[in-house]
Amino acid sequence: MNIALIAHDKKKDDIIRFSQKYHSVLSKHELFATGTTGMRIADEADLKVTRFQSGPLGGDQQIGSKIANEEMHMVVFFRDPLTAQPHEPDISALLRLCDVHQIPVATNLAMAEIMIQALDHKDFEWKNIIEKNRKQE
Template sequence: MKIALIAHDKKKDLMIEFTKKHRDYFEKHELYATGTTGQLIIDHTQLNVHRFKSGPLGGDQQIGALISEELMDLVLFFRDPLTAQPHEPDVSALIRLCDVYNVPLATNIGTANYLIEYLNAR
């Protein structure tokens, strides 16, 4: 599977802990991430991650392009719903693309855990 990992600033620590917890699962798949999130995942897990630009600099759009080309299987996007994001239109577009192309999307840790545990059991 091709899996995108994205996290807003206040959710990056949560993404790191999540990828550490599920490292065995993630190492079997192709991982993609926005810039800073990807580097943090690499630094803390040594997983191989293809990094795009940071979200506000177009990373969300780069992942969206893969979704529109039907080249992404799963998106895990830990959003911070309580902080205004300067690139909110890009975030909305990414979520919309997941819906258009039927790509499973988790925007919080509860859904992400459920999806990974379900997929890992298959």
């Protein structure tokens, strides 16, 4: 499964701790991340990560492109809801693409833990159901 990992500046420490805690699960999948987040996850959580540009420089859009091309299966995006983001339209577009393409997205630690534990227990049947429905259309 291809998983995107993204974090705003004030949430980077949180995504590092999350990546370290769930190293055994994440290491079984292809990981993608925006700029500094990807570098820190690779260095501090010892995970292999394909890095894109930083979010404000187009990284969110690069991940969005993967979603639109059905090449991304899950997004963990630790957002900072208390700080204005200059690239908010890009963030909104990324979240919209997740909704359009039925990609599970966690925007906080609580949801990310639920998703990663379900992934670890192989409880992600949603993708098979969606594929089956598309073939019937």
